[in-house]
Amino acid sequence: IIPLPPNLYSDTNWKGLALRSYFSVGENPTAELDNLNRDIPHHLICHLESERGTIEPLHDYCTTNEEFQWLYFGGFIWVAYIPRASFLDQLNGCSILKASIASDHEACNVHSCGLRLVNQHDQEEFEEALFHNMMLLSDKKGKNKQCAEGNSESSSRCSSYIMKPHLERLVKPSHRKWDFDRFSVYNSCFPSNIDLEWFGHQSNDYSLTISLAQNLNMESNWLGLAVCANFAILEHLTSEIDKLDIPAISHNLSCHFESDKGNSLHHYCTSKEEFMWLHLGGFVWVSYIPRVWFSDQLNECSSLEASVVSDHEAFSVHKCGLRLLYQHDEEEFTQAILQYMTSLCDKKGKNKQTPS
CATH class of the missing domain: 2.60.120 (Jelly Rolls)
Known part of the structure; x- marks a missing residue:
C-alpha cells in the first residue's frame, strides 16, 4: 500500500x-x-x-x-x-x-x-x-x-x-561430489587415471571446438554442457610446486567459451586436497554447466570453442573434452561421476596404505 x-x-x-x-x-x-x-x-x-x-x-x-x-x-x-x-x-x-x-x-x-x-x-x-x-x-x-x-x-x-x-545462484554448494543436479553447475576434480572416453570430443591440448546444431536453443531435451580437462605439472617446473604455500593460496581453473555471439568465462577454485593431487600425477577437472548459464550465447551458432587454463603457470592442460548433455545422457553421466568417485576413494585408500 x-x-x-x-x-x-x-x-x-x-x-x-x-x-x-x-x-x-x-x-x-x-x-x-x-x-x-x-x-x-x-x-x-x-x-x-x-x-x-x-x-x-x-x-x-x-x-x-x-x-x-x-x-x-x-x-x-x-x-x-x-x-x-x-x-x-x-x-x-x-x-x-x-x-x-x-x-x-x-x-x-x-x-x-x-x-x-x-x-x-x-x-x-x-x-x-x-x-x-x-x-x-x-x-x-x-x-x-x-x-x-x-x-x-x-x-x-x-x-x-x-x-x-544472478548466475551465482546456479551453483548449489554440496559436500557430496556425486550429487549431480541437471539444473545446477557441477564442479569436481578427480585423479588423472580416470577414463574420459565418455566425453567423446577430445583434444590433446588446452582448447577444443565442437559443432552445434543451428536450432540447439529450441531443443527441449538439451540440458547443458559437460567439460573435462586433464591438468599436470610441467616437468621443468616440478620443483616450483614444492615452494608454493598451499594453505595460503587459491588455485583457479578457468574455461573460456567463445561462439559467434560472444565470450563467457566459467571458473572453479580447487580445494587444497585437489590441489595436492598434482604431486600424484595430476588431476582431471570435470564440470557441467546448465543451458540457462549460456543464455542466448549459443542461439543460431554453428560452433563453440572452449579453452581451459589454470592461474598457475606451472600447470598445463594435456587433454580436454566437451560434450553436449541431453536428457537421455543424464543417467550415463551420473554413473560416470559415481565411477570417478569410486576411483577417487580407491586412490585415497592406496595413499593411506603407503608406508611413510
Whole structure:
C-alpha cells in the first residue's frame, strides 16, 4: 500500500506507476516445478485497488518458457510500468493505492514487492536503472522493448520485463561430489587415471571446438554442457610446486567459451586436497554447466570453442573434452561421476596404505 497525494490526478508531472516483485518457489524447486504442465501459459498478475474499488483492467504478463525455467535457479524479478493513461480517472480523489501481486501457478510465490509513482523528473532515472539492470542480469523480455532504451514514447505504454537471477545462484554448494543436479553447475576434480572416453570430443591440448546444431536453443531435451580437462605439472617446473604455500593460496581453473555471439568465462577454485593431487600425477577437472548459464550465447551458432587454463603457470592442460548433455545422457553421466568417485576413494585408500 502506498499513499497518494491529494492532487495526483491533476498533476501533469505524474507519468505512471512502477512495480517490482520477486518470484521464487520453495526449498525444492525441482520437485515442485516438475509437476507442472509446461504447455500451460504462466501468468503474473497485479491487482490494483483504491478506496473507490478495483482498478481496471488487471495488469498481467505471460512469461516465456525460458523465463519460467529461471524459477529453478533462484527465481526471477518482474518489473512493470503502467502509464497514467491506463488509470483513466480511477485514482481521482483517492488517498491510497494497494497492489496484490500473484502468479497463476500455486508453486510460484511472491517473496517481496514494491511500488513507486513515476514523475517526470523520475522517468529518466527509472529508465537508466532498468537498462543498467537488464545489461547486468538479463536479456530484456517484454511487450515494449523500447522503454529501457529511453524512447520518448515509452511513458505512454504498459511495459513488462523479467530479470534473470544472478548466475551465482546456479551453483548449489554440496559436500557430496556425486550429487549431480541437471539444473545446477557441477564442479569436481578427480585423479588423472580416470577414463574420459565418455566425453567423446577430445583434444590433446588446452582448447577444443565442437559443432552445434543451428536450432540447439529450441531443443527441449538439451540440458547443458559437460567439460573435462586433464591438468599436470610441467616437468621443468616440478620443483616450483614444492615452494608454493598451499594453505595460503587459491588455485583457479578457468574455461573460456567463445561462439559467434560472444565470450563467457566459467571458473572453479580447487580445494587444497585437489590441489595436492598434482604431486600424484595430476588431476582431471570435470564440470557441467546448465543451458540457462549460456543464455542466448549459443542461439543460431554453428560452433563453440572452449579453452581451459589454470592461474598457475606451472600447470598445463594435456587433454580436454566437451560434450553436449541431453536428457537421455543424464543417467550415463551420473554413473560416470559415481565411477570417478569410486576411483577417487580407491586412490585415497592406496595413499593411506603407503608406508611413510
